[in-house]
Amino acid sequence: MRITLDTIVKDNDPILRTKSEDVALPLSMEDRQLLNDMITYVRDSTDPELAEKYNLRPAVGIAAIQVGVPKKMLAIVIHEEEETIEHLLVNPRIVSNSAQYAYLKMGEGCLSVVDEYQGYVPRSARITVEGFDALKNQNVRIRARGYEAIVLQHELDHFKGTLFYDRINKEDPFKEIDDAMIID
Ligand code: NI
Numbered sequence: 001m002r003i004t005l006d007t008i009v010k011d012n013d014p015i016l017r018t019k020s021e022d023v024a025l026p027l028s029m030e031d032r033q034l035l036n037d038m039i040t041y042v043r044d045s046t047d048p049e050l051a052e053k054y055n056l057r058p059a060v061g062i063a064a065i066q067v068g069v070p071k072k073m074l075a076i077v078i079h080e081e082e083e084t085i086e087h088l089l090v091n092p093r094i095v096s097n098s099a100q101y102a103y104l105k106m107g108e109g110c111l112s113v114v115d116e117y118q119g120y121v122p123r124s125a126r127i128t129v130e131g132f133d134a135l136k137n138q139n140v141r142i143r144a145r146g147y148e149a150i151v152l153q154h155e156l157d158h159f160k161g162t163l164f165y166d167r168i169n170k171e172d173p174f175k176e177i178d179d180a181m182i183i184d
Contacts, residue, residue, distance in 0.1 A: 041062055074152075
């Protein structure tokens with residue numbers, strides 16, 4: 001079933017705060033279908049014609065809980081100048097992270113968050129993630145830095161029921177972060 005902006009759970013729904021569970025491998029037909037729907041959403045969302053046709057809000061990532069399924073699955077599509085990075089991950093987890101922080105200069109957004117929340121969202125500048133890659137059908141180890149690392153951490157946060165604005169400094173949203181990698 002096609003995911004649209006209407007089927008995405010918004011942050012006024014407490015289910016978004018649910019902890020996601022591990023997914024059984026090998027993947028069931030149902031889980032594989034959901035993963036396919038998730039990556040299709042993210043791929044199509046940045047195509048202006050498809051976005052208009054199917055009511056998609058542009059995104060770089062989505063987690064299963066955002067369609068109401070508390071399972072550890074995420075899809076990411078990042079268009080870079082030279083290449084497109086795609087991750088369709090099952091049971092991913094961070095196995096190491098840098099002490100250095102990184103943040104997006106313009107702050108973060110989320111398909112489940114309608115209101116704008118301004119402020120820096122501090123995250124690790126570099127992470128290593130392990131999990132099952134449903135595009136390659138094998139276990140993978142991903143070393144990510146900068147923007148890719150931030151997007152991965154944003155989606156992994158959804159597994160814990162954490163939203164990006166939870167991480168913004170409440171007293172001083174634009175407080176400088178020492179030695180951070182700042183991403184335009
Ligand atoms: Ni999100």
